[in-house]
Amino acid sequence: MSQTTTMKLLTIVTENLLKEQIITLLKEHHITGFTISRVEGEGSRGVRASDWEGPNLKIEAIISPQGAEQILERISAQFFDNYAVIAWLSDVAVLRGGKFAQPSQSKSS
Amino acid sequence: MSQTTTMKLLTIVTENLLKEQIITLLKEHHITGFTISRVEGEGSRGVRASDWEGPNLKIEAIISPQGAEQILERISAQFFDNYAVIAWLSDVAVLRGGKFAQPSQSKSS
Amino acid sequence: MSQTTTMKLLTIVTENLLKEQIITLLKEHHITGFTISRVEGEGSRGVRASDWEGPNLKIEAIISPQGAEQILERISAQFFDNYAVIAWLSDVAVLRGGKFAQPSQSKSS
Numbered sequence: 001m002s003q004t005t006t007m008k009l010l011t012i013v014t015e016n017l018l019k020e021q022i023i024t025l026l027k028e029h030h031i032t033g034f035t036i037s038r039v040e041g042e043g044s045r046g047v048r049a050s051d052w053e054g055p056n057l058k059i060e061a062i063i064s065p066q067g068a069e070q071i072l073e074r075i076s077a078q079f080f081d082n083y084a085v086i087a088w089l090s091d092v093a094v095l096r097g098g099k100f101a102q103p104s105q106s107k108s109s
Numbered sequence: 110m111s112q113t114t115t116m117k118l119l120t121i122v123t124e125n126l127l128k129e130q131i132i133t134l135l136k137e138h139h140i141t142g143f144t145i146s147r148v149e150g151e152g153s154r155g156v157r158a159s160d161w162e163g164p165n166l167k168i169e170a171i172i173s174p175q176g177a178e179q180i181l182e183r184i185s186a187q188f189f190d191n192y193a194v195i196a197w198l199s200d201v202a203v204l205r206g207g208k209f210a211q212p213s214q215s216k217s218s
Numbered sequence: 219m220s221q222t223t224t225m226k227l228l229t230i231v232t233e234n235l236l237k238e239q240i241i242t243l244l245k246e247h248h249i250t251g252f253t254i255s256r257v258e259g260e261g262s263r264g265v266r267a268s269d270w271e272g273p274n275l276k277i278e279a280i281i282s283p284q285g286a287e288q289i290l291e292r293i294s295a296q297f298f299d300n301y302a303v304i305a306w307l308s309d310v311a312v313l314r315g316g317k318f319a320q321p322s323q324s325k326s327s
Contacts, residue, residue: 072311
């Protein structure tokens with residue numbers, strides 16, 4: 001009945017200066033389609049709060065569930081200690097056979 | 110105990126030029142409230158990648174679970190083949206009796 | 219195996235004029251990190267439709283599941299009757315031990 005399949009929406013909010021580094025990381029995981037929007041960060045999270053305030057980028061990509069947590073961990077390992085970056089995953093339903101081919105990542109379900 | 114009810118967040122990322130067509134489609138499904146924001150699309154998805162890059166619109170609406178997949182399929186059938194459009198559904202919790210009246214779509218649960 | 223923990227993404231779409239009041243409310247709940255982006259509201263929801271159209275703010279914060287619905291209810295009680303405000307919660311997965319300390323709200327799981 002359902003025509004949809006569950007994918008992950010990866011959302012990254014980051015300082016502007018990390019844009020290219022994060023896009024490079026995503027492409028290493030075969031994520032070649034994403035959107036970028038501008039957001040203002042406010043408040044403190046305890047870590048480099050001063051960097052958090054001001055212009056930030058929000059990067060969003062629909063990715064395969066396989067490997068999604070691994071990408072989250074790479075972002076964390078590479079950026080969380082020294083930059084104002086947060087990232088999260090959420091479940092989204094897309095139409096089966098949509099535009100979300102995930103080469104080499106969907107060997108098991 | 111829970112005061113919330115589950116609705117669907119419909120997200121559509123589209124080329125600017127489809128704005129009016131998509132809004133018309135939404136209104137045909139009695140979706141009259143939504144937000145629009147600007148995003149930059151980047152990268153390729155295999156289908157008309159050149160169109161994907163550059164300014165895009167993100168349209169978001171809270172809709173009834175009933176009929177949500179049907180709307181997704183209409184968007185797909187109407188636009189996916191020829192335009193840079195992606196769309197997905199996610200579960201969101203809103204307060205019961207919120208501002209999300211869905212006329213004529215909630216006959217069954 | 220999973221390195222992630224489930225948090226709530228709180229999303230509020232509001233008229234610009236409520237920005238400071240909503241931020242004050244969030245801070246009363248120890249939510250000190252959030253992003254703000256500009257969205258255009260369109261259409262009507264039956265309640266003050268004229269206010270809904272035009273520039274709006276989207277405020278997003280990752281918050282602890284504990285107390286999340288309570289915050290939603292406060293936003294509702296304080297603003298829904300008289301302003302063009304909508305708010306919802308969704309589940310997101312973040313890395314355990316991320317930048318989302320929630321003082322005084324996580325006594326029970």
